[in-house]
Amino acid sequence: MSFAQTLSLARPIPSGIPSADDFSVSTAETILNSTDIPEGSVLVKLTALSADPYMRSGVKTGKAGDVIRGFVTGTIVESNGNSSWSVGDTFGAHLPFTSIQVVDPAKTAFGMWPLKNFLTEQNIQLGLGLFGMPGSTAYGGLIDILQPLQGETIFISAASGAVGSLVGLLAKKMYNCRVIGSAGGPEKCKVLLDLGYFDAALDYKQHSTADSLTESLKKAAPDGIDMYFENVGGIHFDAAFRSLRTKGRIAICGCISQYNKGADEPSGNTIDISAMIYTQQRIQGFLCGEYLKGAKLNFFEDIARLYSSGQIKLPSDTVFNGIESWPEGFASLFTGKKMGKVVVKLS
Amino acid sequence: MSFAQTLSLARPIPSGIPSADDFSVSTAETILNSTDIPEGSVLVKLTALSADPYMRSGVKTGKAGDVIRGFVTGTIVESNGNSSWSVGDTFGAHLPFTSIQVVDPAKTAFGMWPLKNFLTEQNIQLGLGLFGMPGSTAYGGLIDILQPLQGETIFISAASGAVGSLVGLLAKKMYNCRVIGSAGGPEKCKVLLDLGYFDAALDYKQHSTADSLTESLKKAAPDGIDMYFENVGGIHFDAAFRSLRTKGRIAICGCISQYNKGADEPSGNTIDISAMIYTQQRIQGFLCGEYLKGAKLNFFEDIARLYSSGQIKLPSDTVFNGIESWPEGFASLFTGKKMGKVVVKLS
Numbered sequence: 103m104s105f106a107q108t109l110s111l112a113r114p115i116p117s118g119i120p121s122a123d124d125f126s127v128s129t130a131e132t133i134l135n136s137t138d139i140p141e142g143s144v145l146v147k148l149t150a151l152s153a154d155p156y157m158r159s160g161v162k163t164g165k166a167g168d169v170i171r172g173f174v175t176g177t178i179v180e181s182n183g184n185s186s187w188s189v190g191d192t193f194g195a196h197l198p199f200t201s202i203q204v205v206d207p208a209k210t211a212f213g214m215w216p217l218k219n220f221l222t223e224q225n226i227q228l229g230l231g232l233f234g235m236p237g238s239t240a241y242g243g244l245i246d247i248l249q250p251l252q253g254e255t256i257f258i259s260a261a262s263g264a265v266g267s268l269v270g271l272l273a274k275k276m277y278n279c280r281v282i283g284s285a286g287g288p289e290k291c292k293v294l295l296d297l298g299y300f301d302a303a304l305d306y307k308q309h310s311t312a313d314s315l316t317e318s319l320k321k322a323a324p325d326g327i328d329m330y331f332e333n334v335g336g337i338h339f340d341a342a343f344r345s346l347r348t349k350g351r352i353a354i355c356g357c358i359s360q361y362n363k364g365a366d367e368p369s370g371n372t373i374d375i376s377a378m379i380y381t382q383q384r385i386q387g388f389l390c391g392e393y394l395k396g397a398k399l400n401f402f403e404d405i406a407r408l409y410s411s412g413q414i415k416l417p418s419d420t421v422f423n424g425i426e427s428w429p430e431g432f433a434s435l436f437t438g439k440k441m442g443k444v445v446v447k448l449s
Numbered sequence: 450m451s452f453a454q455t456l457s458l459a460r461p462i463p464s465g466i467p468s469a470d471d472f473s474v475s476t477a478e479t480i481l482n483s484t485d486i487p488e489g490s491v492l493v494k495l496t497a498l499s500a501d502p503y504m505r506s507g508v509k510t511g512k513a514g515d516v517i518r519g520f521v522t523g524t525i526v527e528s529n530g531n532s533s534w535s536v537g538d539t540f541g542a543h544l545p546f547t548s549i550q551v552v553d554p555a556k557t558a559f560g561m562w563p564l565k566n567f568l569t570e571q572n573i574q575l576g577l578g579l580f581g582m583p584g585s586t587a588y589g590g591l592i593d594i595l596q597p598l599q600g601e602t603i604f605i606s607a608a609s610g611a612v613g614s615l616v617g618l619l620a621k622k623m624y625n626c627r628v629i630g631s632a633g634g635p636e637k638c639k640v641l642l643d644l645g646y647f648d649a650a651l652d653y654k655q656h657s658t659a660d661s662l663t664e665s666l667k668k669a670a671p672d673g674i675d676m677y678f679e680n681v682g683g684i685h686f687d688a689a690f691r692s693l694r695t696k697g698r699i700a701i702c703g704c705i706s707q708y709n710k711g712a713d714e715p716s717g718n719t720i721d722i723s724a725m726i727y728t729q730q731r732i733q734g735f736l737c738g739e740y741l742k743g744a745k746l747n748f749f750e751d752i753a754r755l756y757s758s759g760q761i762k763l764p765s766d767t768v769f770n771g772i773e774s775w776p777e778g779f780a781s782l783f784t785g786k787k788m789g790k791v792v793v794k795l796s
């Protein structure tokens with residue numbers, strides 16, 4: 103007999119930065135009995151939970167009692183006739199935040215992907231970052247959506263985050279790009295430059311208008327940018343769009359500056375579509391699903407090769423411990439009090 | 450000895466619909482002497498001039514005396530050692546509007562493309578439409594930029610124009626799309642439906658707001674549209690963007706509603722980029738150059754095959770005669786008093 107813990111929404115959060123009071127943790131007995139597992143399903147124990155900015159939209163419209171769902175890592179405890187999964191295997195998946203649960207791998211939104219070939223118990227949290235959603239987002243967004251040419255200039259917002267930092271690394275290692283990132287505050291900007299693959303770092307906290315941010319970007323890229331990897335929105339988009347060269351591309355990955363806004367607060371960016379004709383520019387939104395599932399490109403193989411060759415140096419994760427600390431980890435995404443990937447480890 | 454006529458700008462036209470007074474025609478003696486033709490160059494006589502909406506931006510910023518440049522058809526009168534061109538060959542090109550001139554084919558913006566295999570003296574004006582810039586724009590914009598899937602729904606603005614009508618035809622013949630077009634007035638809408646490949650026609654003159662146009666588009670496409678081929682801008686863009694389904698694409702080809710605006714008049718469209726993430730939508734501006742030059746796809750071969758199989762039925766051209774009638778033809782693009790391709794024949 104074990105106890106499973108579940109994280110739920112205590113109330114909808116229409117606007118503002120979420121706090122611990124907005125969530126609740128419940129505990130229930132779980133009887134680990136093989137007869138309770140349908141054929142083809144597995145019993146799993148979660149080892150880490152992810153906190154990602156995109157989750158802000160789910161809790162905006164959710165209702166009290168909704169179980170939080172997100173990306174996790176875990177270990178197989180029992181397998182009822184599923185030949186792909188054995189006891190002790192580690193995996194990544196998108197699941198409800200319940201520490202022990204029965205899962206039908208065929209019915210999860212993104213499937214379950216094995217991590218045992220890439221990671222150990224010690225670094226299993228990379229299954230939430232480099233070998234998970236952020237990794238596949240950075241990888242697919244750069245290679246498939248932005249389609250870099252060797253030596254082009256790329257601007258990345260929220261560049262000290264889990265996705266942004268990896269975009270910068272891949273742009274430098276794979277395409278020898280000039281890499282410019284934005285981050286909040288001088289400390290994060292220094293971390294970016296210390297990583298070795300960012301050529302310039304902009305402190306966006308120094309800028310409250312698109313004009314000002316454009317000016318700063320112009321100093322880092324006097325001839326403009328070829329690509330923009332969007333994680334922030336707002337004036338970041340405006341500054342990047344104004345700085346975009348002929349045949350420039352923008353990949354819309356996230357919009358963190360907009361997520362905590364209420365439905366009645368203005369959002370949206372103005373673009374001059376007639377100018378886009380002669381510049382042949384492209385703006386494209388995208389999700390990581392196809393890359394994570396392997397429907398397009400070869401995410402796990404390519405990243406594993408880079409990882410095992412020692413070429414991947416990323417900002418340190420920000421780690422929290424215990425399911426009850428997840429709300430604090432989630433809030434840190436929006437207050438700027440974190441670096442790299444936010445991970446909540448379960449004991 | 451011959452007389453060459455040249456069309457020039459009489460004054461800049463910052464805003465409004467251009468008129469005949471804004472242009473001037475000059476005549477000069479031309480001595481047809483082989484020794485005046487540099488090696489590799491050709492002496493040509495133009496047979497038809499194109500009037501296209503994109504030319505509005507050139508005359509906006511031009512100065513008095515600037516020779517108008519645009520797409521033309523012509524015939525080779527003499528060739529000084531250029532093995533690609535013989536006397537009597539017909540061609541399409543982008544040249545100054547001077548009826549007789551010496552041309553170095555290697556130095557023209559889009560090259561010169563042969564028309565003798567496709568067209569006769571009688572239908573040479575197709576070199577300005579189907580076998581020219583509008584044809585390659587429709588072809589490349591649909592196939593390369595929008596990348597249709599079989600059976601998808603496409604919305605095309607200015608659908609009775611030279612580009613829009615061909616987009617509709619290709620979308621139906623090649624991809625069996627549901628094809629919806631907008632045009633100005635009931636007469637043009639009837640012409641669209643009579644072509645046989647438009648499933649629905651919207652009279653945009655019935656709509657002065659994006660809300661109203663969106664409502665009308667919703668009736669023609671209750672489940673939304675997969676693709677939008679933009680020729681107009683303004684509320685057309687807004688209505689199309691709001692109607693775009695998941696994985697929807699917009700190709701920005703033209704923006705005729707904006708071309709006559711002055712620099713001080715507001716322009717631009719508002720997009721919610723955060724919504725574009727989950728919908729994985731794309732907005733892309735493009736030009737025809739790569740398709741016309743054969744750097745991408747096989748424009749001339751593919752169009753010639755369709756043409757010779759009798760599958761191409763387009764709206765009738767609107768024809769003007771004589772270089773001095775070009776300003777009237779050009780103005781007709783913006784007043785809506787024309788159908789199909791506007792062509793100015795030279796005697």
